[in-house]
Amino acid sequence: MKKRRIALILSSLLATNIFPIIGYSLESNQLVNDNRRVEESKEASTLDRLTESSQIQESSENSSTTDSKETTDKEESEELIKQPLENAATYRVGLPNDPNIISIDKIFQQPIGTSTSILENGKLLQLNPAERSQRGAIWSNNKIDLRSDFTFKCYLYLGNQRDKAGDGMTFTLTGDSRMANDPSQVIGSPGMGIGSYSTRSGQPYVANALSIEFDTYKNSGSSDRMDREITADNKGHGHVAFVTPKPNNNNYSGEHTGVTIAPTFLSDGTWRTLIIQWDASQRSLTYDLEGVGRSSHIVPDLISQFGSTEVNWGFTSSTGTFFQENAIAMTQLPSNVSSSVDVKVNDSDYGGIAEVERNDKITIRNTLKVTGNFLEDKKLETSIDLPQELNIPERILINGNQVDAKDILITGNRVTLNLGDYFVLGDTLIIELETDLQEVIPEKILTMHFEYLENAKLIEQSNDISLTIAKLKEIDVHVYYKENESQNDLAEMKTITGKIGENYKEVPIDIEGYVFDSDSANTEGVFSENTADIYFYYRKGKLYLSAAPQYVDFGQHKISNKPLSVFGQFSGGLKIMDERASGGWILQLKQEKVLTNGTFELPEALSFVTSEETTVIGSSAVTIFESDQKGESDLSAILDSTSQHGIRIDIPVENQRIGTFEGKLSWILADVPEN
Structure with missing residues (x-):
């Protein structure tokens, strides 16, 4: 009963609302002209007959219209009361199943008429x-x-x-x-x-x-x-x-x-x-x-x-x-979105196209203006899919201010910005992305555009911009080889040619009689229009001991009734470096100070032993090796005590004393002029 009672109440209200509208339609001549043709079928309604009756009254062509109108009024009244009972709801259709349907109750002015x-x-x-x-x-x-x-x-x-x-x-x-x-x-x-x-x-x-x-x-x-x-x-x-x-x-x-x-x-x-x-x-x-x-x-x-x-x-x-x-x-909802994009390279002017080279600073600018309804209820974003040849932007600005990291989403090469904290309805947003080339493919054209989205749906796509990777230009770089002090050329100047953006690397050459010393600090890098010439600096070659023992140790021994003969252990190796272009050299050994324990001396106790001979080391220099080999000569083998080579001490029984004996030897490296 409760449901039926509600239906009756609604029916009464609906019938009450309908009568004035029908009354208007009966009084309006226009409605008679514009109403639909009554189809010649048994489905013609009482309202159709009522409208027809009204037409007869207005033209005064039928004297019995009063009876007809009274009859049709009664029939229509009964029908209008029944129709709301059949359709108790205000509307029949339900909403589509789409979560994106938006509320519009604040968008429109007051409806005109009573039907909306x-x-x-x-x-x-x-x-x-x-x-x-x-x-x-x-x-x-x-x-x-x-x-x-x-x-x-x-x-x-x-x-x-x-x-x-x-x-x-x-x-x-x-x-x-x-x-x-x-x-x-x-x-x-x-x-x-x-x-x-x-x-x-x-x-x-x-x-x-x-x-x-x-x-x-x-x-x-x-x-x-x-x-x-x-x-x-x-x-x-x-x-x-x-x-x-x-x-x-x-x-x-x-x-x-x-x-x-x-x-x-x-x-x-x-x-x-x-x-x-x-x-x-x-x-x-x-x-x-x-x-x-x-x-x-x-x-x-x-x-x-x-x-x-x-x-x-x-x-x-x-x-x-x-x-x-x-x-x-x-x-x-209809909203005006103006989205344009342009680009500049380094300090050039903004435009729709540009040419770019490696290491150029690229600034992509999106000018965005949005007007509409209820934008505060939506997630507003702008997005750009950068070509793989461009690096992910190092700086992203909106109206000159750095965008907060929380508002930047990078997925692969796509950069998406959440505009919620920066958007003001009707204001213009200037969005700037700063990037550069990470891959140079000469003459390739890179195109891109911005997309404006509301709740992840594409609303507006900007114009396209294009970047053309410049054809690589060739550049010549000269390489010089100079004597350090005199700045004289030691070798013929060399020219290397490369394309801008390509890598280069140069190393010093070998010059007989000279040794590389330093360079101009640009021996490797990337060719550019500003790449400077390369200089290698050399000094004149020298003859010197690159390694020599600092001491020789003969160990500790007891006084014996037998002569003592022991090879010394050297503290390091012996190496000669000859950087000169010509000439030989000899290595000599000389005793600068006789072995002594402070009270007793051991003159001529030291000898230099090789496979061929044994030479007593005294106050006069003795030659132990000679050669004309260039570069480094390692003579450490001639000091190998395990092979019975090197310096040997010989002390007869009568000269054996208690104490620590110390002396001094000198290595002498002498130049032997070329014949």
């Missing part, structure tokens, strides 16, 4: 319920600028009346001057006018406008002839087209452009995705309705069409004898 409602927590715009004689319009609070692109996306529902549907709805852009002071008057005629057009001279229409109509009924009669030119719709499926509202749209031809005939009934109980796009550069409006088709319309002149470059956007609808529910669920 915002339902489902602001997510469903019902332009009219499935009832006769409805008319409504609703307009955006904010205007959009037609000098910039915009995209509108939604789901469109045109009821489930099939061949009994009427009349349809429109998406309309308007610069109607009444919007400023009297917006409630910005609505067109009912019926065939779909709330946007004038059905005959003197009837209302939306001025300075362009409509995309979703028309479910073909008006092709003698008095309602606006759709006669759409001859292809011979099955009554409905059509989509562009129409310019004007003082009288009820003409045989010239009212429609960009017509697409629906392959099935537009009013078939399904939600269809609708995308509407404005291309500012082409002044082109495009619709794309799922399952129906796509078409575009060029606006020759914005001022002539709209009276302004800024317009309100919205929807209109109407029903007549035939009706349908018209509803919208929006996923992307």
Whole structure:
């Protein structure tokens, strides 16, 4: 019982609301002209008969109209009470299953008429319920600028009346001057006018406008002839087209452009995705309705069409004898996004193209401006997919300030910036990325663009910019070999040739009689226009001991009744370096100080022993080795005590004393001139 009681209450309320609308339709001559043709079938309603009766009264052609009208009034009254009982809900259609549907309750002005409602927590715009004689319009609070692109996306529902549907709805852009002071008057005629057009001279229409109509009924009669030119719709499926509202749209031809005939009934109980796009550069409006088709319309002149470059956007609808529910669920609101990109190399001017070389500083700049509704509820991002030849940017700036690391997402070569903390509605963001080449492929062209996204959906793509990797230029670098002190050339100058951006490396050459000493500190690097000549500096070759023992140790021994003969252990090796171009050398040994324990001396106790001979070492230098070998000679083998080579001490029994004996020897390296 409780459910039935609620239904009765709702029925009563709905019936109360319906009567004034029907009353208006009975009093309006226009509705008689614009109502749909009554099909010759048994399904004609009491309202059809009532309308026919009204026509007879007005023309005074039938003296019995009073009885007919009273009868039809009674029949219609009974029907109007029954219809709400059958449709107790305000609307029949449910929302599409899409989490991207947005709430729109703050976007629009007060609806015009009584048929338009915002339902489902602001997510469903019902332009009219499935009832006769409805008319409504609703307009955006904010205007959009037609000098910039915009995209509108939604789901469109045109009821489930099939061949009994009427009349349809429109998406309309308007610069109607009444919007400023009297917006409630910005609505067109009912019926065939779909709330946007004038059905005959003197009837209302939306001025300075362009409509995309979703028309479910073909008006092709003698008095309602606006759709006669759409001859292809011979099955009554409905059509989509562009129409310019004007003082009288009820003409045989010239009212429609960009017509697409629906392959099935537009009013078939399904939600269809609708995308509407404005291309500012082409002044082109495009619709794309799922399952129906796509078409575009060029606006020759914005001022002539709209009276302004800024317009309100919205929807209109109407029903007549035939009706349908018209509803919208929006996923992307029209917003103006201006996104342009340019580039500069080093300190050059910004432009759309540039030539770049290795080590050049590349700055990519995105100029972004966004206006629209409820952007604060969305995640706003801009993104660029950098070519693999470019490094990930070292610096990213927005309006001259470094972007916080938390707002930068780098995935592969794609850089995405979260704009939430930097975005101010209507302000311009200057986004700069600083990068350079990481891979040089001469003459390759790198193209890229920015993408503006809302909630991860692409809204606007900027223009493309291109970077051309420069053809590698060749450069000559001279290599010099100089004597360190005199700066005289020691060898012929060498020229190396390379392409800018390529690597180079030079090493000193061998020059007889000279030794490399230093260089100009640019012997390796990358060829550039500023690469300097290379210098290697040499000194004159020398003859010297590169290694020599610092001492020789004969060990500790007890006094014995036998002579002592022991080879000494050297503290290091013996090496000779001859860097000269010519000449030989001799190595000599001389005793500078006799072995002594402080009280007793051991003269001539030391000998130098080789495989060939034994030579006593005394106060006069003795030659132990001679050679003309260049470079380094390692003589450590002649000091090898394990092979009975080197310095030997010989102490007879009578000279053996207690104590530590120390002496001093000198190595003498002498030049032997070339013969």
